[in-house]
Amino acid sequence: MATVCHIKNKKDVFIIKIDRHMGIVSYLIDHQQTTAKELSEKFHVDRRTIMRDIDDLSLAGIPLYCKKGRNGGIYLMDSVEMNKPPLSKTELMTIETSLKSRMQVLHDDAAFNAILKLNKMEGIADFEIDLSLSTGNIELRKIVLEILFAIRNSRLIYFDYINSQGEESNKIAEPYRVVFKDRSWYMDAYCYSRERFNVYKLARISNLNTRGTFSKRDYQPISYNGGEWMEKDNVPVTLLVNKVVIDKFLELLGRENVKKVDDTWYSVIYPLKDNVFGYNKLLGYGKFLKVISPDSFLSHFTAYIDELKVFYQYSN
Secondary structure (H helix, E strand, O other), X not given: OOOOOOOOOHHHHHHHHHHHHHHHHHHHHHHOEEOHHHHHHHHOOOHHHHHHHHHHHHHOOOOEEEEOOOOOEEEEOOOOOOOOOOOOHHHHHHHHHHHHHHHHHHOOHHHHHHHHHHOOOOOOOOOOOOOOOOHHHHHHHHHHHHHHHHHHOOEEEEEXXXXXXXXXXXXXXXXXXXXXXXXXEEEEEEEOOOOEEEEEEHHHEEEEEEEEEOOOOOOOOOOOOOOHHHHOOEEEEEEEEEOOOHHHHHHHHOHHHEEEOOOOXXXXXXXXXXXXXXXXXXXXXXXXXXXXXXXXXXXXXXXXXXXXXXXXXXOO
């Protein structure tokens, strides 16, 4: 039996529900009609959840109706009174901004077509998201689109992978979702060698190809906000942070976790891994940050700095 990674907080559940609602509306715009069975298979939830979604969308003003019987289904009405739009201009602009963000990151035809259907409003959007990609991330789009093709067609993927310890291995997996977070691409997939759901960073993948098909497992999206796989082995590190870079920590940790010490310095507790990945995160702040505790982390961090100094001394 597949191991299921459960969502741990209500915020994640709410976001996934909103995403599913937008997905249902987008699907009906393209197809005009569908069934609860078809939607439940597409979004990996049961039919009762889909029918609750349809009720929610109908209450929100989306012009949907259900028809029972052998040839029944869920339909999007062909005509809507123009003086009573199902969504306000602000709501439509919000959806369009989300689609533009998807288009900017993924550059896929589905987002482009949906934007064309929405882009009939006058005026300039009052809210924009800039997710401009680096050259490397633009190149990674090819892998993203290949994985999305595999997900939508239930195709097995084969690839080479280098993990964070530099170990190389060959993988066979069932892909379920692609996530773009903090300017990096990730994939949720069921790994055959580990016999569980796992997260893979796409930049560590090479020689990707598809072969054969698979039947969808009971899958719940893995949490990328405080998920166990991200927090594993983290150490709460107390830092003194200079006001020059404090904005970065306000974005990361929230204002309630940042305490002012004086006119120049702030105290924060930042969860980090006690290894080179954690140390490298701090090095980017240079003299604008100082490790206070725990002593073990401080000792390892300063030893790493000494190793770097030796490395540069003997590399010339």
